[in-house]
Every structure is written in structure tokens, then in C-alpha cells.
Amino acid sequence: MTERPAPTTAPHAAGRPPLRRILYGVRRRIAVAFVLQAAGSIAGVVPFIAVTLIAERLTAGTAPSGGRLWPLASLACAGGLAAMVLGFTAGVVAHLADNRLQLGLRLDLARHIGRMPLGRVSAAGTGELKSAIQDDVHALHSLVAHTLLDATALLTAPLLALAYLLTIDWRLALLSVLPLAAGVYLFGRAMAGAKANMAEYGAAQSRISSAAVEFANGIAVVKSFGRGRRAHARFLAATDGFSEFFTGWVRATLIPSTAALLVVTPVVVLLVLVTAGVVFTGAGWTPVVDLVPFVLLGPVVSAPMGLVGARMQQIRTGQAAAARITALLDAPVLPEPAVPAAPADARVSMRGVSFSYDGSTDVLKDIDMDLEPGTVTALVGPSGSGKSTLAALLLRFHDVTTGTVTIGDADVRAIPAADLYRHVGFVLQDVRLLRATVADNVRLGRPEATDEEVKRAARAAQIHDRITALPKGYATVVGTDVVLSGGEAQRLSIARALLADTPIVVLDEATAFADPRSESLIQDALSTLAFGRTLLVIAHRLATVRSADRIVVLDGGRIAEQGRHEELLAAAGRYARMWRSQGLDASVDLTAPTASRDTSRPDLTPKGTHR
Incomplete structure (x- = not known):
């Protein structure tokens, strides 16, 4: 049996923010994917914990027996295998949700556009409609199939790693958070005004798409009259405007965004933790063996900051796309009559x-x-x-x-x-x-x-x-x-x-x-x-x-x-x-009688029509 596409205009979704409304029809599948990805992320931390326990036993002063190490090695292997299986399954579920969402959205948009006044559709232009049906719907693919799962993994694994490190040495654990805190601060500086910039980014992309479609559709006519250079001026203006806007945006965010990435690199995190660890062990505050879990898991705590920029960009792109899709879905349609009437004749x-x-x-x-x-x-x-x-x-x-x-x-x-x-x-x-x-x-x-x-x-x-x-x-x-x-x-x-x-x-x-x-x-x-x-x-x-x-x-x-x-x-x-x-007296008159306008023309009348 063919599965029905996800509804995007469900009554319970009304009044919600655009992205939540768009995802309403596939929310259960996304929730299942979240749970699977979270479980996979937890399982992915288990091998690191097992390795730290093995290192602790190997440096305990007495040679550990194989019976004490093999269970931990098996636990590490099982955790890695579970992480792969759960992550793969989460990806499959998320992609199925994405497929259902895209089909449902495109069907909803096609049905809705078919009910809109044709004048409004013509005014919107093929560029705007193509941008909504194709580009904006496709922009949700990365969000649903990848970004939301990545965000789950980026939150779950670091939290579990930090919780484990706190049980080893709370002082070093707090120090492992410092690079992350610095990265969050710098990234916040870089993302200032991002909402307005993303709205302008989407609008600029739509202007380019509309200008390109308009130029392509009319190229034969404009070239026939030698106006090709003038006709593509709007497209060039759209691309130049986008370039100027995007260059300014990148220039304003380049330094803080680059610094945000640098402070959370594994090298910087390890440098902070190893330096602090040497001081702590020298002062007798921390056993040397306790540095092993920090060396292994410390970079995991700050890892989200290295990827959050791209993921935030995808989330904001998805939000902007959802806003444009819902705006089109909310556009007024021609009201259907409560009491239909039928014409009596052709007057x-x-x-x-x-x-x-x-x-x-x-x-x-x-x-x-x-x-x-x-x-x-x-x-x-x-x-x-x-x-x-x-x-x-x-x-x-x-x-x-x-x-x-x-x-x-x-x-x-x-x-x-x-x-x-x-x-x-x-x-x-x-x-x-x-x-x-x-x-x-x-x-x-x-x-x-x-x-x-x-x-x-x-x-x-x-x-x-x-x-x-x-x-x-x-x-x-x-x-x-x-x-x-x-x-x-x-x-x-x-x-x-x-x-x-x-x-x-x-x-x-x-x-x-x-x-x-x-x-x-x-x-x-x-x-x-x-x-x-x-x-x-x-x-x-x-x-x-x-x-x-x-x-x-x-x-x-x-x-x-x-x-x-x-x-x-x-x-x-x-x-x-x-x-x-x-002065067109010699032109053809389509309203004048011609040889083709006689009663001998082919009978094209279907049964049951007015003819």
C-alpha cells in the first residue's frame, strides 16, 4: 500500500512557528530518529571510557590478568558496533521522514498554487514558485536528514563525556569547558544579526533565480531585437547585489568565526588540559593515571563548537525556507461558492x-x-x-x-x-x-x-x-x-x-x-x-x-x-x-470572415457540452 504524504497544514499545526508547522506531519519519525541517534552517541562514548579504565588497570602497579581486561575490550567493541548500528538506523529513519516530507510539501504546494488566483501566480513569477517548490523544499533535506541528527550527537556525546570527567576530577573537568565557553562567546559575536542576514540571503537568492528564469524564458525574443545586453542587466544587478551583500557579511564575521573554531581545536584543548594536568600532578592534586580520560575525552567536550557554525547555518536556512513555504501555503485562494451556479448561455x-x-x-x-x-x-x-x-x-x-x-x-x-x-x-x-x-x-x-x-x-x-x-x-x-x-x-x-x-x-x-x-x-x-x-x-x-x-x-x-x-x-x-x-490598413483582420470560418470545419464537440 502506498503511504500517504505527510500533511503540512494539519489543524493542530496552525499557529506554530513555520518550521515546527512544516515538520508537524513527520514529527514522530524525527523523534524516533532523535532517540536512536542519542543512544548511538552514548554508545560511541563507551569505547573511550573503556579505554580509560583499561589504562587505569594497566598503570595500577600490578600486571592485570586477561580476565580483567577482556571484558572492557569487549565493552569497547560492543559500544562501537552499537554506535554504528544505531547511527545508521537513525539516518535511515530521518531520510524516510525527509522523503515523506518533501513529497507531501510539493503536493501541498501544487494543490495550493492550483487554487490561487492565476493573476497572483503570474505576478509571483516562475522564479519565485520554482524557488519555493524546488529550492526551499530541498533546503529542508539537510535539516531533516542530517542536521537535526548531527545536533543531537553534538549535544549527547559531549554531555556524557563531561559527566564522566566530573567523576574523575571536577577541577580538570571545568577547565575542559573553558575552550568551549570561549568558542561560544566568539561564535555569538559572529552570529550577531544572523536572522536578518539569513532573510536577506534568501531574498537575494530568490531575486537571482527570478532574474535567471526571466532572462532564459525571454532570451529568444530579446536577441531577435538586439537587446541581449540590456535584457540580462537585471540578472547582473541581482548577482552583483548578492555578491556585495555576502562579501560584507563574510567580512564582518570572518575574524570572530575563525577564532571560535581555533580555540576549540583538539590541539588547543589538549594544550590547556595537559598544561593544567602537569600542574595538578606536580602539586599532588591529581594522579597521573587520571589524566588519561581527559586526554581522550577532553576534545570531545569542545567538539560541538567546531561544527556548530555549519549546523546553525543549515538550521537558519531551513527556518527561512520553511517561512517562505508557509507564506506561499497561506496565500489566499479563490473562494469556492457555497451555492454553485451554472451559466444559462454564453452572454x-x-x-x-x-x-x-x-x-x-x-x-x-x-x-x-x-x-x-x-x-x-x-x-x-x-x-x-x-x-x-x-x-x-x-x-x-x-x-x-x-x-x-x-x-x-x-x-x-x-x-x-x-x-x-x-x-x-x-x-x-x-x-x-x-x-x-x-x-x-x-x-x-x-x-x-x-x-x-x-x-x-x-x-x-x-x-x-x-x-x-x-x-x-x-x-x-x-x-x-x-x-x-x-x-x-x-x-x-x-x-x-x-x-x-x-x-x-x-x-x-x-x-x-x-x-x-x-x-x-x-x-x-x-x-x-x-x-x-x-x-x-x-x-x-x-x-x-x-x-x-x-x-x-x-x-x-x-x-x-x-x-x-x-x-x-x-x-x-x-x-x-x-x-x-x-496606419495598419493592410494588416490581417482576424475578425473578418475567412475561408476557414465556415460550417465545414471539423466537429470537435464532445458529448454533453454546450454545442
Whole structure:
């Protein structure tokens, strides 16, 4: 039976510090690993104690018999063997806990991100999400599988060694603690401000990750326009900032941290104990034979200080990672309706819609707009006017601040997310493809679709011939076996939308980054997709939508004017000025009837849908 992953959002874990909350689901396994490691550490000290007892008997003045030494030798061997077995078992248990934790965290994060508003996910960026799901979760591996066990060993063995030394000579035992005390003091100096520095360290790493992902994703576009040097400036700025911060941090902590390590080295500890031992034996305070356990176990007492720096770093890294993970898990999700509603038809209505990202400044104000079934509505306007934001409200990437967005008289907030995306599809200019087969990428539109339906959608999207030319055809893995061009990826996303066969489709400048040949194919595919559907088109080039049933001009988050192309030109307003400034009369018009927009197109309608 497959074991269920550890829950990270258990009710009893609520309100706890982030790290304790993250580890709540595997706390019992970690506790077992602690006990095993503590027992192993105790067993690891036994051979040293046995050796000191053997040395005491060998220097007692009379030759000891084998019968007096062999039990101690056997005890030493048994202690060493037990330490290895218990330490190995503790490591296995800790790694099993770590495996369960990482699987559970990644599943929880994936489920939670899937329920977050898509606008929030897009704003976070792939770098931040990758950092949380991959880097931050992986950062907990060292903490759970190694560091916590090491910390247990570093505490248990020295305490047992010190307790034994106190029974031999309490004065020398206290002297053996002096190097440790000095190391703790110096290390405390070095770690001053470590919490704030670790937070900045994690933030700097995230900035580098985000900048690297952003640059890698856009490198093809920026190089095409000769802006490669400028495009990687953000990445260079992130790395330079990290270098400056980290260099300053290291410079400030180098001297005290190095001194903390030096004072607890075995050479220094032995020098202190041997010097004190010579004085003590010379004064007759301590027998010579009593120096043996201090020579063997004295360095063990101070040993934790030599490793505590690295372990503290790992603990703080784990704490910072846990804080970022829990912050993402606590991010608001789209509320599911208590009483679900179902759209009656494909009519879209927006009434009194306003929206603000930060709750203070409205980027959309008092929007009233209707999209009638089977019509094409185009959103145009200058950059920053709110076109993409308005379309995102229909897709429920965000929820309106005030007003309502309805589909078939049902408020989009009352439509369950799974049902909403059966009614509203979208083709965006930033295409996202999975590292999966071509067929699976298309089948995202409707997972239960047959192979023949997938192929029919691809033919309608003008991408079938390109797919069949691939080495493995529809079984070719995107990103591994082949890297598709921007136009090819766009047509693949159109095939996905065709397969989904939603009655409402949002197009966000789907040809923005396509070359002329790909643009022609994409336009044909879009015309097929648009046929018979309620279409909302975000357009930057006005000539591509001049035949739209309605053109809505946004300016400053408000509707400046709306109407048909001829009406808006005659009004000599904002639209007319934009039209004259662009001069794109010769551009392709995706809203105009074409040969591909006829009733002979392939029937992609799944059973039981709206069609």
C-alpha cells in the first residue's frame, strides 16, 4: 500500500512557528530518529571510557590478568558496533521522514498554487514558485536528514563525556569547558544579526533565480531585437547585489568565526588540559593515571563548537525556507461558492466593475460592457489602459473589487473553477507548454479526448503537419525531443483551446511574437477558433480587429468609447487618433470572415457540452 504524504497544514499545526508547522506531519519519525541517534552517541562514548579504565588497570602497579581486561575490550567493541548500528538506523529513519516530507510539501504546494488566483501566480513569477517548490523544499533535506541528527550527537556525546570527567576530577573537568565557553562567546559575536542576514540571503537568492528564469524564458525574443545586453542587466544587478551583500557579511564575521573554531581545536584543548594536568600532578592534586580520560575525552567536550557554525547555518536556512513555504501555503485562494451556479448561455455582462491590485488604486473604474453570444468584442487602448486586467476578470485570474462579472446571468464567483473553464477558454501571447508529449499538451484542453479528436484539433489549428514531421509525431516530448518555435507553440495552444471547445474565448494578442509565415497560419487557426463563439480579443494593432462586432476603447482604466470601426472613426475621438497613428490598413483582420470560418470545419464537440 502506498503511504500517504505527510500533511503540512494539519489543524493542530496552525499557529506554530513555520518550521515546527512544516515538520508537524513527520514529527514522530524525527523523534524516533532523535532517540536512536542519542543512544548511538552514548554508545560511541563507551569505547573511550573503556579505554580509560583499561589504562587505569594497566598503570595500577600490578600486571592485570586477561580476565580483567577482556571484558572492557569487549565493552569497547560492543559500544562501537552499537554506535554504528544505531547511527545508521537513525539516518535511515530521518531520510524516510525527509522523503515523506518533501513529497507531501510539493503536493501541498501544487494543490495550493492550483487554487490561487492565476493573476497572483503570474505576478509571483516562475522564479519565485520554482524557488519555493524546488529550492526551499530541498533546503529542508539537510535539516531533516542530517542536521537535526548531527545536533543531537553534538549535544549527547559531549554531555556524557563531561559527566564522566566530573567523576574523575571536577577541577580538570571545568577547565575542559573553558575552550568551549570561549568558542561560544566568539561564535555569538559572529552570529550577531544572523536572522536578518539569513532573510536577506534568501531574498537575494530568490531575486537571482527570478532574474535567471526571466532572462532564459525571454532570451529568444530579446536577441531577435538586439537587446541581449540590456535584457540580462537585471540578472547582473541581482548577482552583483548578492555578491556585495555576502562579501560584507563574510567580512564582518570572518575574524570572530575563525577564532571560535581555533580555540576549540583538539590541539588547543589538549594544550590547556595537559598544561593544567602537569600542574595538578606536580602539586599532588591529581594522579597521573587520571589524566588519561581527559586526554581522550577532553576534545570531545569542545567538539560541538567546531561544527556548530555549519549546523546553525543549515538550521537558519531551513527556518527561512520553511517561512517562505508557509507564506506561499497561506496565500489566499479563490473562494469556492457555497451555492454553485451554472451559466444559462454564453452572454457575458460586466456591471459597475472596478478593480485594484493593492486595494487603494483602481486600475479599472466603473466598467459596463456586454458580450453577446456569437459576437466578437475587441479591447483596444494604450499600454497600461487595463485591457489585459479586464480580460483577466472574466477568466477570474482576479476577483473584482466592486461590481459583477456574469456569464449567462451567473456571477463568475458563483461558478466553480472547474465549470468556469469549461465555459471560458483563452489563448494568451505567453504560451506555456508542459514537458510532456505533444498529444498530452493538446489534451490539456480536454483530458478524456481520443487520439483522433486531438489530431482533428491540431489540423484545425494548422499544426498537424508540423507534428507529424517530428521524430516521434504526437509522442514527441516538448522541451526534450523538440523545442517548438513561438508560432508553433501558439498554434499548439490554439489546438488545446479548440479541443476544449468552450463557448467563450479570450484572445490576448496571440500573434504578438510570430514571424510573418507563422502569423498567417495562426490567423487561420484563430479564425477557426473564433467561429460561432463569444470572442473577447485584446488587440494592439487596430487593423486586426476592424471587423469586430464591437470595439471597446479603454483609457486610464475607463471605457473612453465603444462601437463599430466605422462609427468610431466617424466620431473622431481616441480610436480615430490611434488608427491614424498606426496606419495598419493592410494588416490581417482576424475578425473578418475567412475561408476557414465556415460550417465545414471539423466537429470537435464532445458529448454533453454546450454545442
